[in-house]
Amino acid sequence: MAIVAPGSVLGRERDGTLVALAPVDYVSWTERIAGFAGSEDLKAAQWTVLLAGKMSPRAKKEFEALGWIVREETQA
Secondary structure (H helix, E strand, O other): OOOOOOOEOOOOOEEEEEEEEEEEOEEOOOOHHHHHHHOOOOOOOOOEEOOOEEOHHHHHHHHOOEEEEEEEOOOO
């Protein structure tokens, strides 16, 4: 069996926090990432992104400015 997720993998904590799983080595602040981070479709009281790797300093600053909690180098 294979599970395929061609888009972003999202989950919700019991408290309603939206969690984005990103099994990537590095995230740079690009137009596509900015569109995701600021998406009106991601309605939640709180947002968390779990990264396998790290974010660029600018990407981390921009995510946090939008209210995201950024957790780098996680085993999620």
